[in-house]
Amino acid sequence: MYNTLLTNLEDGIFTITINRPEKLNALNKEVMTELNSALDEVADNKDIQSAIITGSGSKAFVAGADISEFKGLSSAEGKAMAKYGQDTFFRIENSSKPIVACVNGFALGGGCELAMSCHFRIASDNAKFSQPEVNLGIIPGYGGTQRLVQLIGKGRALELIMTGNMVDAATAMQYGLVNHVVSQDVLIDTATTLLKIINAKSSSAIAASITAANAAYSHNQNGYEVELEVFGNCFGTPDMNEGVNAFLEKRKPIFR
Numbered sequence: 587m588y589n590t591l592l593t594n595l596e597d598g599i600f601t602i603t604i605n606r607p608e609k610l611n612a613l614n615k616e617v618m619t620e621l622n623s624a625l626d627e628v629a630d631n632k633d634i635q636s637a638i639i640t641g642s643g644s645k646a647f648v649a650g651a652d653i654s655e656f657k658g659l660s661s662a663e664g665k666a667m668a669k670y671g672q673d674t675f676f677r678i679e680n681s682s683k684p685i686v687a688c689v690n691g692f693a694l695g696g697g698c699e700l701a702m703s704c705h706f707r708i709a710s711d712n713a714k715f716s717q718p719e720v721n722l723g724i725i726p727g728y729g730g731t732q733r734l735v736q737l738i739g740k741g742r743a744l745e746l747i748m749t750g751n752m753v754d755a756a757t758a759m760q761y762g763l764v765n766h767v768v769s770q771d772v773l774i775d776t777a778t779t780l781l782k783i784i785n786a787k788s789s790s791a792i793a794a795s796i797t798a799a800n801a802a803y804s805h806n807q808n809g810y811e812v813e814l815e816v817f818g819n820c821f822g823t824p825d826m827n828e829g830v831n832a833f834l835e836k837r838k839p840i841f842r
């Protein structure tokens with residue numbers, strides 16, 4: 587179905603694998619277009635409850651935007667490319683269904699930015715992270731200057747962005763860039779275990795959690811106001827009735 591992605595739907599979990607291993611899964615235009623189509627599937631397919639994004643092969647998650655497409659771009663063209671990347675990654679960040687990055691190797695430049703746009707990250711122990719754009723005379727443009735600051739703090743973020751240095755999985759874990767570090771052979775299983783727990787919860791409560799948490803970083807919304815709004819919206823929903831009744835009846839809730 588896709589040229590540059592592999593997809594698989596099992597137990598409500600849609601796995602999107604970026605599949606250009608010979609180019610370390612670099613994000614060229616085709617990958618970005620197809621990623622948007624895969625995100626349409628995530629949004630539209632009722633059988634999909636949550637998603638995993640990972641890279642093909644054992645070496646790289648994604649080694650960045652495809653540098654071969656940079657040559658000769660004007661300032662306006664560079665900006666348009668970054669806009670498309672930012673918009674794509676906003677779709678991931680704002681997805682009402684959870685999307686987890688399984689970082690199975692190099693997550694560099696746009697690869698680190700892609701991972702950061704996911705709701706959380708799990709890394710294999712060979713994973714390496716960096717924003718090496720300064721080496722190319724540019725800066726991160728797919729949201730990296732913002733999300734790295736949000737996730738690891740401004741001092742650490744600017745050190746990484748200005749040096750272009752790579753950090754290993756253990757350091758990424760210490761920085762709070764990833765939630766778990768596991769061996770590569772159990773990377774997808776670890777994400778699957780967590781997503782099965784999440785998928786058994788109320789999908790409307792999960793979507794509300796994402797909306798409220800994202801508002802913490804919004805410049806034009808008050809996060810507490812957004813929390814009040816989505817909290818209120820949970821009341822009277824079939825999921826809330828089921829959750830509360832199940833607790834009071836001392837049984838497990840069954841969310842539809």
Ligand code: COA
Nearest residue numbers: 608609610612649650651652653654692694695696718719
């Ligand atoms: N864009 C385009 N092609 C890329 C790429 C990228 N971001 N990252 C890797 N590739 C390609 C290489 O050009 C090479 O292609 P080739 O076999 O046709 O020459 C192939 O992927 C394998 O990469 P290679 O550099 O040979 O592997 P390595 O193990 O020696 O080095 C890296 C791995 C990740 C350290 C190195 O590929 C690298 O520095 N990549 C660029 C990272 C980067 O700057 N990303 C940010 C972009 S904004």
